[in-house]
Amino acid sequence: MTRLTRLALAAGVALSLLAARSAHAQVMCNDASLVNPIIVSGSTAFEPTLKQFAVKLTAEATPMTIILATGSNASGSCTGVATIVNGTDLGGTAGRYYTLVAGAITNNACTFATGQKADVAISDVFYESCGNVTQPKPTTISDVSGPAQAMVFVVPKANTTTQYLTYKEAQTVYGCGAGGAVSPFIEAAGIFCRDPNSGTQITVAKNIGVPETVLVPQICVASSGTGAVVTNVSNYANPQAAIGFIAADAFDAQRGVLNSLAFASLGQSQAYYSDSGPAVADRRNVRDGHYTIWGYEHIVAPLTNGNPTQKVVDFTGYINGTKTSPNFDAADLEGTAGAIPICAMKVKRAADGGLLSSFTPSETCSCLFEKAISKATTPPTGCTACTGTGASTCTGGLTCQHGFCE
Numbered sequence: 052m053t054r055l056t057r058l059a060l061a062a063g064v065a066l067s068l069l070a071a072r073s074a075h076a077q078v079m080c081n082d083a084s085l086v087n088p089i090i091v092s093g094s095t096a097f098e099p100t101l102k103q104f105a106v107k108l109t110a111e112a113t114p115m116t117i118i119l120a121t122g123s124n125a126s127g128s129c130t131g132v133a134t135i136v137n138g139t140d141l142g143g144t145a146g147r148y149y150t151l152v153a154g155a156i157t158n159n160a161c162t163f164a165t166g167q168k169a170d171v172a173i174s175d176v177f178y179e180s181c182g183n184v185t186q187p188k189p190t191t192i193s194d195v196s197g198p199a200q201a202m203v204f205v206v207p208k209a210n211t212t213t214q215y216l217t218y219k220e221a222q223t224v225y226g227c228g229a230g231g232a233v234s235p236f237i238e239a240a241g242i243f244c245r246d247p248n249s250g251t252q253i254t255v256a257k258n259i260g261v262p263e264t265v266l267v268p269q270i271c272v273a274s275s276g277t278g279a280v281v282t283n284v285s286n287y288a289n290p291q292a293a294i295g296f297i298a299a300d301a302f303d304a305q306r307g308v309l310n311s312l313a314f315a316s317l318g319q320s321q322a323y324y325s326d327s328g329p330a331v332a333d334r335r336n337v338r339d340g341h342y343t344i345w346g347y348e349h350i351v352a353p354l355t356n357g358n359p360t361q362k363v364v365d366f367t368g369y370i371n372g373t374k375t376s377p378n379f380d381a382a383d384l385e386g387t388a389g390a391i392p393i394c395a396m397k398v399k400r401a402a403d404g405g406l407l408s409s410f411t412p413s414e415t416c417s418c419l420f421e422k423a424i425s426k427a428t429t430p431p432t433g434c435t436a437c438t439g440t441g442a443s444t445c446t447g448g449l450t451c452q453h454g455f456c457e
Contacts, residue, residue, distance in 0.1 A: 080146045080161040085116040088148075089362050090141070092120040092169035093131020094250050095276045096200060096298035097348050100388035101173070102156045104369060105149040107379045115365065118161065120169055121145045126276065128250025129181035131172035132351050136184045136192060141167050171363050174349040175200060175250025175298075180257070180403045182264070183248055191354050196347040197370050199391040201299035201325040201337045202254045203311040203344070205280075207290035210235075214329075215313035215322035221259040224294065228270040235291045243283045243295035244271035250346070251277070255296050257404025258316070258344045277301045285309055299325050300389025303332050303424075316343040332424045333431075334391050338417075340398040340407045348390065382416040382453055386423025394453070395420040418455035430455065 080088070086109075091101065098119065105117040120126065122144030125134050133139065142165030147158050178194040179186065188194060204216055213235060216224075223231035229239040236242055244266040245252040256263035267273060274280045280295040285308040287293035294312075302311050311329065313322035323342045327335040336342035350370060352363045359367070368374025372381035372392065382392040395417050399410035418434035421427075430436055437444040437451035445456035 078159075078161050080118050080141075080148075080163045080167060082161065085118065085148060085161075086114045087362070088116045088118050089171065089366050090118050090120060090146070090163075090167060090169045091131075091171055091173060092125035092134040092139075092141075093172040093351070094128045094175050094348065095126060095278075096128075096175055096202075096251050096301065097173045097390070099300045099304070100198070100348075100385055100390045102149050103384040103388045104381075106151045106156055107376070107384065108369065109150070111376060111378065115362070116148055117366075118146045118148045120163070121147055122163075123275075125169060127246065127248045128172075128174040128176055128253070129183050129248040131169065132174050132178060132181050133184050133248075134169045135172045135351050135353055136189070138168055138353075140165065141169065170352065170360065171366060172351040173197075174351055175202075175346055176253045176257075176403045177347075177349060178351060180253050181248070190357075193350075193352050193354050193359055195350045195352075195367055195371070196393075197350055197367075198348050198385045198393060199337065199345055199396055200254075200348055201334060201342065201345040201391070202251050202296055203299050203302050203325050204255075204294060204296050204314065205284055205302060205305075205309040205311055207285055207287060207293050208308050208310055209290035210293070210310060212291070213312065214310075215315065217315040217322065218259060218317040218319075221255075221314070222261055225256070225259060225266050225271060226261045236294050238289060238292040239269065240272060241287050241289060241292040241294065242271040243274050243280050243293070245276075245280065245296075246273050251296060251298055254346045254403060255344060257346075260317070281305050281309065298389075299334065299337075303389045314342060314344060332389070332426075333421050334395075334424065337391060338396050338398070343407065345391075346400075346403050380416075380419065380453060382419050383423045386420040387426075389424060392416055392420060414452050415457045416453040416455075418457055419453040 108115040141163040146161045150157050178188045220233050224233050224236050229237050247263045253263045277297050280297050284293045284295040313324045315322035323336040325337050325342045326333050337345050350367050352359045385392045394412045398407045421431040435456045437456045449456040
């Protein structure tokens with residue numbers, strides 16, 4: 052087949068202790084200076100968002116230190132879920148925590164002590180989509196949906212001729228590999244994927260009608276994480292023949308070396324970018340249902356007597372905006388990182404790759420989200436800033452929500 056060419060004080064002390072450490076100094080993940088730690092395993096796609104929360108939560112009046120487990124036994128959505136289900140001992144494996152140094156979020160390495168276990172896992176997919184854990188979901192495990200995350204097909208920046216991919220083409224490329232002869236993706240070494248336990252891969256697979264277990268060598272070249280896919284695709288010797296997929300938030304930071312492809316889902320006669328255009332970041336086509344390759348970030352945790360720990364309750368509340376802080380707005384942090392807060396969504400789904408239906412959030416944050424994700428200094432067109440809550444500073448039936456009249 053030939054493819055056509057397409058167009059507080061305590062918080063301050065804790066923060067200063069963390070910031071004083073060298074970005075390269077390795078400590079144990081149970082170091083006493085890592086105040087009130089919560090150990091997170093799972094999705095690498097969620098790390099940009101996790102970083103935003105990490106530096107804010109470290110500075111809260113009651114600090115919380117987010118430590119991400121990065122070892123191979125805990126990294127990846129369903130691998131992370133397995134750490135919760137199996138109570139995996141992370142001792143001896145790598146982790147990292149985050150500090151704010153000269154205005155930049157810095158990664159700091161640590162090593163888990165024997166006996167340390169993940170408190171919570173972040174998964175790009177529903178528990179039921181993980182084939183490496185007990186099914187159905189045990190009553191001792193909770194799965195709470197959080198912000199939405201889009202996944203995008205990417206090609207090297209030098210490839211300006213391939214602009215979109217149809218459902219059938221994506222299915223052929225990742226179901227048959229180079230043998231599918233979808234030009235220009237006809238070199239086996241240039242088709243990159245993740246692994247069957249990766250939430251990014253499962254989300255893509257569910258939306259192109261291919262089992263995630265098919266996306267393995269020799270169909271595609273397995274990459275160990277989001278960063279590896281970026282490196283492999285952007286550095287491939289023949290840029291016209293390279294393709295991979297990553298989370299949209301990761302793509303936002305790689306627009307200088309990668310292009311994203313628009314996608315025409317099953318039954319669609321037109322392809323859509325995850326954003327309203329290739330050079331903008333607003334996720335409008337995800338939020339209104341035109342772009343279909345997306346899922347929720349899931350917070351998976353163990354339950355004792357039917358309840359998660361208070362630490363997990365607080366963490367979940369911060370992520371979903373139900374636990375508020377005078378120092379930050381969760382929707383702003385998520386938008387800054389490229390994830391989509393539920394308050395900015397207009398569609399929903401009940402399963403990975405499942406049908407979409409309309410959704411009206413209890414409160415909306417579309418204006419704040421678009422301002423945050425675009426890194427704009429002024430409000431988006433049509434958005435009026437306001438103060439307080441309710442209709443006190445808004446007219447025309449609008450109310451003040453997340454700093455804007457909506």
